Amino acid sequence: MENITVIIMLLFGVAFLSLISKRYNFPIPIVLVMCGVIISVVPGLPVVALSPEIVFIIFLPPLLYHAAWHTSWSEFKQTIRPITLAAVGLVFFTTGLVAVVAHWLIDDISWPLAFLLGAIVSPPDAVSATAITKGLGLHPRLIAILEGESLVNDASGLVAYKYALTAITAGNFVLWQAGLNFVLMSVLGIAVGLAVGFIMYYIHKRFVCDDIIEVTLTLLTPFASYLIAEHFHGSGVLAVVATGLFLAARSGTIFSHESRIMTNTIWDVLNNILNGLIFILIGLQLRQIIEGISNYSGNSLFIWGSVISIVVIVVRFLWVIPATIIPRMLSRKIREKEEFDYRNMIIFGWSGMRGVVSMAAALALPLMLNKTEEFPLRNLIIYLVFCVILSTLVIQGLTLPWMIKKLKVQPYSILAEEYNIRNMIVSETITHIEDNFSLLDDELLHNIKSKYEVKFNRLQKTELPANFFGNGKVLGGQIFNEFTKLQIDLLNVERGKLEAMHKAGSVNEEVFRKIEKELDLEETRLWMEMYEE
DSSP states (O other), rough: HHHHHHHHHHHHHHHHHHHHHHHTTTHHHHHHHHHHHHHHHHHTSOOOOOOOHHHHHHHHHHHHHHHTTTTOOHHHHHHHHHHHIIIIIHHHHHHHHHHHHHHHHTTTTTHHHHHHHHHHSSSSOOOHHHHHHSSSSOOOOHHHHHHHHHHHHHHHHHHHHHHHHHHHTOOOHHHHHHHHHHHHHHHHHHHHHHHHHHHHHHHHHTTOOHHHHHHHHHHHHHHHHHHHHHHTTHHHHHHHHHHHHHTTTHHHHHSHHHHHHHHHHHHHHHHHHHEEEEEEHHTHHHHHHHHTTTTTHHHHHHHHHHHHHHHHHHHHHHHHHHHHHHHHOOEEEEEEEOOOOHHHHHHHHHHOOOHHHHHHHHTTSSSSSSSSSTTTHHHHHHHHHHHHHHHIIIIIHHHHHHHHHHHHHHOOOOHHHHHHHHHHHHHHHHHHHHHHOTOOOHHHHHHHHHHHHHHHHHHHTOOOOOOTGGGGGGOOHHHHHHHHHHHHHHHHHHHHHHHHHHHTTOOOOOHHHHHHHHHHHHHHHHHHHOOOO
16 A cells, blocks of 8 residues: 555656656656655655566567657668667677776776676666656757667577576676577567457457457557567567557558547557656665665775766767767768768767666576675665666756757758648648549538638648638538538548658658648547538
C-alpha cells in the first residue's frame, strides 16, 4: 500500500513538473532527474528501489515502441549508414575505451569488470535524445540519425553487457562467439519484430472493427514483440523497434480515423507518464547508491565519476569525426548526395545523453557471484553509471541549446516544406474534382470545388471569402448530406496522396503526422455534422 501511495504521489509530481518544464521551456528529463535526486536526500522519506525487471519489461518496450512509431522508415533507411556506425561501432568503441580508462584509474577494477562498466554506459538513450533535442530546430536528417542511433544501440550495448557479465560469472569469453551471437541475436530480434508486425497488421486489417479493441491491441503489441524475442534469445529491443517501424509505415491503411485519433492521444498520455516516472525514479536511486559506497573516500569517488563521465563524452567525438569524414573521402556518391556541415557533427557529438537502459542494466547486476561470494564492486559500478547519466543529462542536456546558438546554426523550419506539401495535396484534389465530378449538380459541384479553392487561396495567403457556401443560401438537408459525403470522399483522396508521398519518402515525418491528424479531425467533424435521415 505504501508503494502504491508513493507511485501516485510521483505521478502527481511528474504532471506538475511537466507543466513547469513546458512553461519555462526546460528539458523535462533533466527536471525530473534533478527533482528525484533532491527528494532522495531528504531524510525520513521511504527509499524507492527501481527493479531492473520492471524497467526492461514494463517501461522499455512501450517507450521504444512510441519512439519507433514516430520515426520515419524512409528517413531511417536513408540514414542507415551513420546510424549503423553509431549504434554498433560507437557502442563497442565506447565500451573498449571506457574499460581501458577504468582499469587504469581504479586499482580494484579487473578487465572483465571494466568492460562491464563500459558496456553499461555505452548506449545513449532514445528517450533522452528525443526529449532534449525536441524543439531545438535541428535538421531533420540529424534528428533521424540521433533517433535511429538511440533506437538500435541498446541492442549492441546489452549484448556487450551480457558477454562481459558472462566473463565475470562463468570466467570464459570467446570473442568470435560473442560476435557471431550478436549477429544472430540481432537478426532473430528483427525477424521476430517483423513477424509480430505482420501478424498485427493482418489482425488490424481483417478482424478488428472496434476502436477500443484496436487501441488495446496497440498497447499490448510492444510487450508481445519484446517477450517473444527474448524467449527465443533474440534482441527484444530490436524486435520492438522493427514492429514499431513496420506498423507505423502502414498506420494509414489499417486504422480508422477515429481509432487513429484515440490511439495517438492515449499513447501520448502513456508516454508522458512512463517518461516522467522513469527519470524521476532514476534520480531517486541516489540514496541507495550512496549507502553502498560509504567505504570509499569522497575525493576518490568524485575523481572516478568525473573522469569516467568525461571519457564517455569525449569518446563520442573521437569516433564521430572520422566516421563522418572518412566515408566522404572514400565515396563520391556520399559527397554529392549528403550535405556536410561541421556544426551538425559537433551537435551530434554533444547529444550522447544516457538514461533508462544504462540505469536498468546497472541495477540488474546480480547481488551474488556465486552462493558464497558477493558480486565484486557492484555498488561502485552503479555509482559510476549514475555519475555518467547525471553528467550527460545535466551538462550536455542543459548546454545543447547554448551550443547550437553559439555555433550560429540556423534553426530548421519545416513551414516551407509543409506549405509545398499542402499545395500539392489541394491541387491534386481540385484536379480530381474536375476530372471525376463534372456530371454533378451545378450547385453541388460549385460548393465542393469552392471548398478546395478556398483551401488553395488560404495557402496563397489570401483571406476566406464570406458565405462561400451557396452564396449565402441555406442548403437543404439532403444536399448538405451529399455535400458532406463528398467532402469525406475527397478527404480520402487527400489522405491517399499524403500516404503515397510518405511511402516515397518525400514528406517529413512531423509534417505527415500533423496533416494526417488534421484530416482525421476534419473527417470526425464532418460525420458529426451529418443530418440524420
